[in-house]
Amino acid sequence: MSSVVFACVDADTLGGVQQVTHTLAQGLAGRGHEVHVIGLHRARSPFRYVDRPRYHHHVISRAEPGNRLARARADRRLRRLLGRIEPGYAVMTSPSAVIRVRDLVPAGFRPIGQYHGSYDHARGCWHLGSIRKHYADLDQAVFLSEDDAWSFAEHALLPNAWALPNPLAHWPERMAALDVPRVLGVGRLEGVKRFDRLISAFARSGVPEPWELHLIGDGGERERLRAHAEREGVAGRVVFRGRVPAAGMTAEYLAASVVGLTSEHEGLPVVLLESGAHGVPSVAFDVSGGVRSAGQVLVPPGDVAAFAAELGRLADSVEERRRLGADARARAEAFRLGHVLDGWERLFAHVDR
Structure with a gap:
């Protein structure tokens, strides 16, 4: 089985990107992959998504680097950490993570960029320009729906667009009775x-x-x-x-x-x-x-x-x-x-x- 690295700007805040990342990490680890979740900086109020993680969890910095020297130190720590992991797949979970991590990924890793937003949202902010600039050269660009993957391929000219939805962490046995007001x-x-x-x-x-x-x-x-x-x-x-x-x-x-x-x-x-x-x-x-x-x-x-x-x-x-x-x-x-x-x-x- 391969190693899989998920790199997040912040891996532990309460939020959808973080929940999906930990769910995927636990699931892939359960299938025998060596999985690492890396947060570039520590969450102010960490939220625990998995009680007994089967994957490795790392935090690079206690806070967002506030100057070039702190940023350089954090980059060196990240590069050393990645250098100790057997090359596999480096999944960067946002445009900010791609910008920060892609040039630090050692040779042998296959870089993959995720985007957890929609094409319509990206078009209305800086994300679309960043995805056009930085995702096209990755091995794969992953979006949440076929509609969004098609839109990025068609309008952002991405040759590597792929669709993968968010997962459910658990499948409940019971359904709601729907009688509570x-x-x-x-x-x-x-x-x-x-x-x-x-x-x-x-x-x-x-x-x-x-x-x-x-x-x-x-x-x-x-x-x-x-x-x-x-x-x-x-x-x-x-x-x-x-x-x-x-x-x-x-x-x-x-x-x-x-x-x-x-x-x-x-x-x-x-x-x-x-x-x-x-x-x-x-x-x-x-x-x-x-x-x-x-x-x-x-x-x-x-x-x-x-x-x-x-x-x-x-x-x-x-x-x-x-x-x-x-x-x-x-x-x-x-x-x-x-x-x-x-x-x-x-x-x-x-x-x-």
């Missing part, structure tokens, strides 16, 4: 997740008491979101749950009836995969090919009124929730860990050819 939102309480829109949609949906909106996650927007719930008149029905350990998320999905996703942009959000596997229907803004592949009830990006109408419709019909929940679980089958690991091993074989 609860809408669930999961993610960092930061601006890009736009939980203010989810609160507004919940408030304007006409969903009656005892329905509540539970938000799982933490971040800098927490107090602003509390104030927003107050202004929307639903402060008593929006419950801020804070962080929940990864092992506790199954109980959260089983206690939900609808999941809402109102992010400004997403690649392939793990929350849609996890909720779908538990048979929980979702309402989401149609912001990427990844969301379209995993989501169900899609509304135009930013259309809070349409989102509110769909929340109200699902809250009003347990039969519709169960119909959509069964469909969500069927969709989630494609993202089971074994299927995604098979895809990664096919990618490795393709690169070696």
